[in-house]
Amino acid sequence: MSLKKSIRFLIVKSVGQYINLLSLVNPKKALHISYSLFTNPRIGKIQEDNLPEILQDTIKETFHHNEDHFQTYTWKGNDTKILLVHGWESNSARWEKTLPYLQKSGSTIIAIDAPAHGQSSGKEFNVPRYAEFINKAVKKHNPSIIIGHSIGGATCIYHQYLHPETSIEKMVILGAPSDLRTLIDNYIQMLSLNRKMFSLLEKRYLENFNFELENFSGATFAEQINIEGIIAHDTTDNIVAFEEGQKIANGWKKGHFITTTDLGHSMHDDDLYQEIYRFLFKK
Template sequence: MKKLKYFILTKSIGLYINSLSYIRPKKASHLAYRLFSEPRIGKLTKEKLPLALQDAKTETFYFNDNQFESYFWQGNENVILLIHGWESNASRWEKLLPYLKKTGSTIVAIDAPAHGLSAGKEFNVPTYAAFIDVAVQKFQPNFLIGHSIGGAACVYYQHKYQNNNLKKMVLLGAPSDLKTLITNYVALLSLNNKMVQLLENHFLQKFKFKFDDFSGQIFGKSLTIEGLIAHDIDDTIVAFDEGKKIASSWKNATFIETKGLGHSMHDDELYQKITSFLVGAKR
């Protein structure tokens, strides 16, 4: 019954947007973009922080009119910056944190735009990358770990900002192509071709790029640091081929295929491989 209600709701919204595209195209494109870019879950409150974040020092940063939150665990000179994905927050690293702490490293995690304790309602990768850059300038990380769209943001960040101090990057279940995400969104709402063009025009005006141009596979060509890309063949959120696309163009990246982990990628063996890749395993 829930699936039926969800199906009817999404198709009804799509029908409304399609109809609106003929009479008020600008409003239609803004509505379609808003539904695409506003997370429904993932927010936190300071009064009810998840247990994984309660022992961290917190600091609020600002980028233009945006406010975002960081979490900090002091360690040695090795600094690891954690970048979570869509409709999540910094607490998603709860199961990986013990492995990273065993290495003695300093660990930093941030909440994405419109997630966790960070302000705003809109999420997009360019703004997320700008958040990452602010955190990088403050904490000077050697390593980045990104999950899902957070992984895509890491790739775009390094492509755009070319951080020479960054040594290694880990991507978990990361999508490559914006076009793929848009195609899935269009199919979910059954948007018509006119609406798709309006949406692309909106992206072009707002971000100065077309759907086909925003691709981890393209950005990967400019990456020279070492990389570790892990993707699960049973991932039903981000297709396995998306991870392979990024790996195909990133010359210094190693690809790990997993099975049975789904999109979360929580796994003791994988986490041991990640810590060994970054700073060497310590018991």
């Protein structure tokens, strides 16, 4: 293990130990810290006066939703519309390597910044709020295709489960997690948190979003999806386990599972993008 990784490991474990000790004397504060660490992205924000080059020459629109606002960027094309949904600690610029393949089709492409990411508002990211953002953008633009990466892909599945009767006809999911419980289990294991903290986090999700962790499952949601799609996952993904993609694919009747190797979590690859292009645009 490198020195940098060793230092990071010690810091992470020290934070976990602090939260565990705090849970004994002030469980409310321990929950606040652990929930914030899990839901508040550290990176991914961008400023209007310092946009990545790929986002500069776009049509920009700010949507307002309840107390939030979120940003979209549009590359104008024909009447076929594609909505791009990025993942954790990222923003709409992550699609720079994907865009050339999609633009070959002549389609209009819209990318959305997630809650607490890019130019969208807030400090907390959560899937239900992201799904609300997506739904508002879908109602405005009526895309026939939606593409999501990582937790953005999981949100696309949740959105399609909630709103099956939209304009969306095809969906592509890249490196997406299936089960929220698995993500929280991994988080607790990483910090070496005690089981009391798991119970507190589980209770927080039930109070905030009115669902049990085990019920929030992409595999379960996918069973209700009737549109065609691709689920692609890499065997060497060290961020979201390959088995998570398999779970989604097993539930999705019209989903085609693509296995890749040595792409990691980002999944940028010429052959993969060409296969996605054929699925989306070749009859």
